[in-house]
Amino acid sequence: QVQLVESGGGVVQPGRSLRLSCAASGFTFISYGMHWVRQAPGKGLEWVAVISYDGSNKYYADSVKGRFTVSRDNSKNTLYLQMNSLRDEDTAVYYCARADHWGQGTLVTVSS
Amino acid sequence: SYELTQPPSVSVSPGQTARITCSGDALPKQYAYWCQQKSGQAPVLVIYEDSKRPSGIPERFSGSSSGTMATLTISGAQVEDEADYYCYATDSSGNHYVFGTGTKVTVL
Numbered sequence: 001q002v003q004l005v006e007s008g009g010g011v012v013q014p015g016r017s018l019r020l021s022c023a024a025s026g027f028t029f030i031s032y033g034m035h036w037v038r039q040a041p042g043k044g045l046e047w048v049a050v051i052s053y054d055g056s057n058k059y060y061a062d063s064v065k066g067r068f069t070v071s072r073d074n075s076k077n078t079l080y081l082q083m084n085s086l087r088d089e090d091t092a093v094y095y096c097a098r099a100d101h102w103g104q105g106t107l108v109t110v111s112s
Numbered sequence: 113s114y115e116l117t118q119p120p121s122v123s124v125s126p127g128q129t130a131r132i133t134c135s136g137d138a139l140p141k142q143y144a145y146w147c148q149q150k151s152g153q154a155p156v157l158v159i160y161e162d163s164k165r166p167s168g169i170p171e172r173f174s175g176s177s178s179g180t181m182a183t184l185t186i187s188g189a190q191v192e193d194e195a196d197y198y199c200y201a202t203d204s205s206g207n208h209y210v211f212g213t214g215t216k217v218t219v220l
Contacts, residue, residue, distance in 0.1 A: 044198065044213060097155075102157075
């Protein structure tokens with residue numbers, strides 16, 4: 001069955017960087033575009049970024065554009081999110097998602 | 113920026129029908145998707161492409177879309193359907209995705 005497992009979350013100071021990973025299994029990873037979605041504590045879902053099946057197209061929410069970079073390694077069935085210049089408001093659970101399946105999420109806390 | 117608007121809350125009695133609306137200017141041209149998120153859990157897709165139901169999702173969940181409004185219907189709501197429900201769709205460019213504001217469904 002489809003499995004998406006995020007990792008790399010943790011506590012980081014404002015202005016620092018963090019890279020999230022998402023290991024995919026149970027489906028042909030290279031056939032699907034993939035998303036990152038986040039949810040701040042007590043808030044709703046916010047779409048962050050999408051990458052096409054081959055990595056050639058990437059789109060970002062305005063709130064993260066220029067700071068976050070989505071990438072993928074199809075040889076490793078892994079999706080990444082490089083997060084730079086982190087801000088307090090980036091604190092959230094980050095989910096890796098295919099259009100129809102979601103991971104369990106990884107918590108990123110930005111705090112001094 | 114593009115927005116999808118949902119009612120903050122919907123309450124129904126067990127066995128009754130709950131309807132959740134999602135309003136957005138791009139919906140006439142873009143598919144609507146719906147996910148369910150129970151407390152402390154990851155979201156689960158319940159409707160895709162306006163009205164299709166993934167395998168494993170009960171038949172009481174259905175979706176429709178007309179003009180600028182999409183609707184998720186839970187026919188014969190059960191206590192276990194209590195959750196937050198979010199619609200989502202792409203904007204008119206088809207490249208940026210947007211989530212609705214979310215609707216808390218209470219069944220009691």
